[in-house]
Amino acid sequence: MDDRPIGMFDSGFGGLTVARALIDLLPGEDLVYFGDSSRYPYGPRPLEEVREFARQVTAELVDRHGVKLVVVACNTASAAALELLQFSFDVPLVGVINPGVRAALSATSNHRVGVIGTVGTIASGAYQRAVHSHRKPVQLTCAACPGFVEFVERGEADSDQVHVLAERLLDPVRRAGVDTLLLGCTHYPFLARTIGDVMGREVVLVSSAEETAFEVRNLLEETGLVRRSASKGTRRFVSSGDVGWFADVGRRLLGAEVVDVEAHRWG
Numbered sequence: 001m002d003d004r005p006i007g008m009f010d011s012g013f014g015g016l017t018v019a020r021a022l023i024d025l026l027p028g029e030d031l032v033y034f035g036d037s038s039r040y041p042y043g044p045r046p047l048e049e050v051r052e053f054a055r056q057v058t059a060e061l062v063d064r065h066g067v068k069l070v071v072v073a074c075n076t077a078s079a080a081a082l083e084l085l086q087f088s089f090d091v092p093l094v095g096v097i098n099p100g101v102r103a104a105l106s107a108t109s110n111h112r113v114g115v116i117g118t119v120g121t122i123a124s125g126a127y128q129r130a131v132h133s134h135r136k137p138v139q140l141t142c143a144a145c146p147g148f149v150e151f152v153e154r155g156e157a158d159s160d161q162v163h164v165l166a167e168r169l170l171d172p173v174r175r176a177g178v179d180t181l182l183l184g185c186t187h188y189p190f191l192a193r194t195i196g197d198v199m200g201r202e203v204v205l206v207s208s209a210e211e212t213a214f215e216v217r218n219l220l221e222e223t224g225l226v227r228r229s230a231s232k233g234t235r236r237f238v239s240s241g242d243v244g245w246f247a248d249v250g251r252r253l254l255g256a257e258v259v260d261v262e263a264h265r266w267g
């Protein structure tokens with residue numbers, strides 16, 4: 001039993017999709033969410049820079065907030081840094097790439113799977129490697145979607161412009177005839193309506209959120225880190241950007257759990 005909180009982070013609001021699944025599956029756990037909003041987007045940055053950001057945020061969660069486990073709720077940071085973080089910190093770290101791949105591979109019937117993500121994630125080859133490691137006869141089509149994250153961060157998930165952009169960026173996965181599209185960026189479930197409209201009803205959209213939450217639950221149980229008390233857990237939110245904006249948009253995206261947002265300033 002371990003009463004320390006679970007830590008999680010993303011470049012901004014995207015990880016809230018994973019937070020939703022974690023809160024729903026593990027309501028008794030305390031949670032600290034860190035949105036590195038002053039440095040989003042991570043997607044276009046060199047992987048070494050994202051790796052350093054991920055190390056700094058993880059250190060903040062472990063050293064200052066005393067978390068017992070860290071969820072890297074960002075595909076770009078998982079692709080760039082998960083192995084390094086697992087090597088560098090004493091707490092267990094869970095990424096979002098392998099859970100997403102597991103969910104996509106069990107959803108496909110025609111064995112044609114699409115993955116969309118940031119430029120950094122797609123260029124890293126992390127999805128290609130993760131799918132390959134399952135040794136299944138799957139045809140994988142990957143497409144980077146630069147610009148999607150910015151729409152979510154600006155609170156414009158439903159605009160006409162994002163639809164126009166989606167028509168263009170999703171063209172390769174549409175033409176590949178995929179029956180399953182893995183949303184390989186934690187921001188993208190907030191654009192699911194637009195992405196679903198463009199892909200058509202016969203394509204299943206898969207996010208890594210639920211599967212990641214199950215992985216966290218299994219890990220807590222296996223390692224004896226489950227919280228002792230049966231009462232509802234607390235949720236804390238920290239942002240390195242504008243905390244008022246994070247509270248406003250965060251509440252719209254996640255729900256009433258976002259009450260106060262604490263500020264973090266990088267020195």
Ligand code: DGL
Pocket residue numbers: 010011012014015040041042043044073074075076077118121149184185186187
């Ligand atoms: N949510 C992050 C991801 O899953 C977005 C990265 C970004 O800030 O560009 O990749």
